Amino acid sequence: MSDPAPVDHRIPAAAAPAEPVPDYVSALESAADYLSAEQRQLLRRAWAVGAAAHAGQTRKSGEPYITHPVAVAKVLAEQGLDVETLVAAILHDTIEDTPLSRESIASEFGETVAELVEGVTKLDKLHFADRQEAAAESFRKMLLAMARDLRVILIKLADRLHNMRTLGAQSPEARTRIARETLEIHAPIAQRLGMNLIKAELQDLGFKALYPLRHRVLERRIRTEPLVRREALAKIEAQLAQRLTKEGLHYRLVSRIKSPWSIYSKMRNEGKSFDQVMDVFGFRIVVGSVAECYHALGVVHAAFKPLDGRFRDFIAIPKANGYQSLHTVLFGPYGSPIEVQIRTTEMDLIAERGIAAHWAYKHDGGTATSAQTRAHAWIVNLIESQRSAGSSLEFLENVKVDLFPDEVYLFTPKGDIMSLPRNSTALDFAYAVHTDVGNHAVAARVDKKLVPLRTKLASGQRVEVITAPSAAPKPQWLEFVATSKARTAIRHQLKQLQHEDAVELGHRMLDRALEGLGTSLDRLPPPRLDGYLAEHRYPRLEALLHDIGLGNRMPAQVAQSLARSEPDTADLLAPQPPRSGEKILITGAERGVITFANCCTPIPGDEIMGFHTAGKGIVVHRMDCPNVADYRKSPERWVQIGWDRAVEGFFQALLRVEVNNHPGVLAQVAAAIAQAESNIDRVDYMERDTRIAAIRFAIEVRGRKHLAEVIRRVRRLAVVHGVQRL
Structure with a gap:
């Protein structure tokens, strides 16, 4: 786009330019013929304002820039949108690309139009580190805009559709990037909002830009459809029409033509050949009422036998985007299935236009449609x-x-x-x-x-x-x-629980370290504590305790800094041996701040030690774990830890079981473990020969007593040669 010429920020006083109205404006007015004469005059006024604001600006194709926003408005007029949306579409690039201000638009066309224009503008003002981040963040911004007024996203979808129709002027790299973004983000949003006509065109244009050769081949194959198939299609259509007419139904019957994108998607996703995908006849029957939908269903089932299990009733249970229809698949006379959709005129409108159909906003006293x-x-x-x-x-x-x-x-x-x-x-x-x-x-x-x-x-x-x-x-x-709702809520709650547990654990560890120095958190002078928090940029004590609980700060070093009476006492970096005294007890309720080492899988009843690990909190090992020798080199990270008397929950243990190598043995061992009320997490074959097999079981137990019971039950089996805890 060329640099805009300086323009007065105020809207010109004339209602419309004196020169003749261009063809693209006439096309918009023709598409918006459902509006009143006064509303169409407002559209022309919006064009005059937009043309003046974009004066001197051109598209990459060389056309005046104003042709683009008017074409976007025409796309929306074809969907039957209200006049405010069409005016906002004509002006949607003015705030960003011209000197025209939001205030000027609001005073001339009203606050709603100004809000819509501003909403679309905010979607476009995005700068990102990479393309993946841009896609994700622009999508997030889209949703925020949609939450305020759904019409913002309708303008954005129409804007993208016209850009896709005129993609030829872009560079090959830009075409590929825009097409991929359209297929991954814009088309699915149009589908989710029920706007199937726009979705289908976005998908086909995106496919054509991304894979031009594949699109051309499929389009040619569809166009040169065999004469035999066309005759079969006509014969089925005639039979259905004859039956429906005999039943006295008023209907519209159309055969459905597959698009290159839908054929390509089926071939790729279902592993089908072109002939297999095309070997399906599709029809849509549109009738006057819901009762007639079910009547028509009975008629088509009488004409051709239905396939078992392929009937779907989306009238009784609509899809989430408002789509309603009856779907059935019939046995065709030529051995090919016949897909039939049956719906009312209103359902057909909603199926094609989604939330754009029957647009009603409550400022006129109307209520929003179900879609x-x-x-x-x-x-x-x-x-x-x-x-x-x-x-x-x-x-x-x-x-x-x-x-x-x-x-x-x-x-x-x-x-x-x-x-x-x-x-x-x-x-x-x-x-x-x-x-x-x-x-x-x-x-x-x-x-x-x-x-x-x-x-x-x-x-x-x-x-x-x-x-x-x-x-x-x-x-x-x-x-x-x-x-996504469940996944997001679980992650959020786990983070919250981990934070609470880290704060609690950090409090216990710091208090214990302070007690070793003859003080406690409660006895510390407030100015000293506040000074330490400020020096290390912690907004409050809770943040410090959280960091200690996660292992990002050593409690002994923090305690020495807080307990010192003179600034130069004690070397803060000197390793501190673990102190005797109160142990931190594991209850089983800890979530995310105490983890159990995979190398030795400790369970209640084992002698254990804790190792303070950055980002993980305390990692628990058995005292007889081979790795404990390495941890002795960092005694300042040791944590005295033990099992609470009331410890609850299940803990993982590993068993190595040697068994006779013949069919059915694994099931016997698994049954014995289940009888001992233990769950099996994982099973691996460690060694195997013709006679003996060694199997490793990862099982859940409540503690050493429970593990002993599991081992006893497994050893009693005649097929078992030995059981060993790993």
Whole structure:
């Protein structure tokens, strides 16, 4: 874009320029023929203002720059958007690229238009370290803009669509980058908002720009479709039309033509050849009412036999983006399946335009459509997730699950319907109900049967979550949840719990170190404590204790600094041997600040020692662990540690079991371990010959007594030659 010529910030007084109206403005007015004459005059006024503001600016193709925002407005007019959105689309680049101010737009066209223009402008003012970060952060900004007014994202999608239509003027590198971003971010958002027409065109233009040769080959194959196939399509269409007419239904029947992108996606994702993908006939039947949808379904099932298990009722249970339709697959007369979609005129409009269909804002006393309500609920849910996500990249990774939905529909105990992505578990359902329900979940009842939280759910099931006030998220939960809301909430809660435990552990360790020097935190002079915090840039005591708990600061050194009476006493860097006195006791409730070494897997009852490790807190080893010898070289990092009498929970232990090498032995050993009420985490074959096999089991036990019971039960088996704890 060339540099803008200096322009007066105020909007010109004339209603429109004297010269004839260009064709691109006439095309916009023709597309917006649903607006009143007064509203169309406002569009022309917006064009006059935009043309004056963008005077002298050109696109890379050489056209006047104003042709682009007017074309964006035309895309939105074809979707039936309100006049405020169209005016904002015409002016969407003025604040960023011209001297025209937000205040001028607000005084001339109203506050709503100014807010929409400003919302789109903020999306464009982004500078990033790399392309991956840009994609993630721009996506986050998009969602924030959408949360305020969904029309901002509609303008942005239309802007991207026109840019994709005119992508030829860009360099090859820019074409590739813009196309990939369109396929990964903009098209999925259009799909999630139910805007299938815009989504389909974005996907096809993105595919054409990213893989021009593949697109050209597929397009040519579709165009040169065999005559036999065209005749078969016409014959099926005639048979369906005849049956529907005989039943007295008023309908619109159209055959569905596959796009190059949809064919390419199926070939790639399902491993099918071009002929296999094309060997499916598709039809859409549009009728007047919901009752007629089910009537038409009966008619097509009478004409051709349906495939078992391929019927989907999205009218009774709509998709999350508001899409409604009946889907069925029939046996065709030529051995090829026939895919049929049946819906009402209104459903067809919503299927194509999504939240843009029947646009209604409450300032006219209207209420938002169901598609808008669902879209807004989805966005609000994502906004909650992004507040808890650690980074933009983590956030984008999380919501990719929601952008490509393949849903299961479930019932709450009260009979309400909830939709979740495919592969969702009972725990995902718990978090979908409420974050607090997920955080305290312990099990679930699926169709009145008790199941663990990792159980995958199927459509039509009734799910009830069982909670306990003392329950809390576990790191293992992240391994089996499928939704971004659950993953984000678990991570957030684990961070919170780890912080609390680190502060508590740090408090105990610092107090213990201070007691060895004849003082305590409570007896320290406040000015000395405040001075230490300020010197080391800690905003409050809690931050210092957190750092000690995580092993980033040594409690002995902090204690010496705090307890000294004179500034020059004691060498702060001198290693401090572990002091006798109170041990730190493990209760089993510690989350993230006490970890158990994999080299020796300590369990309650073992003699143990703790080693203070930066970023990990205390790592616990058995006293007989071979690695303890190395840790003796750093005595200042030793921590006296023991087991609390009331220690609870399960701890990992490793067993080496030698057995006869024949089929069924593994199952016998696993059964014996299960009878001793222990879970198996992992099984590995260590050694194997024709007669004897050595197997390593990672099992969960409550302590040494429980482990002894497991070993006794395994040794009793006739097939076992020996059991050894590793």
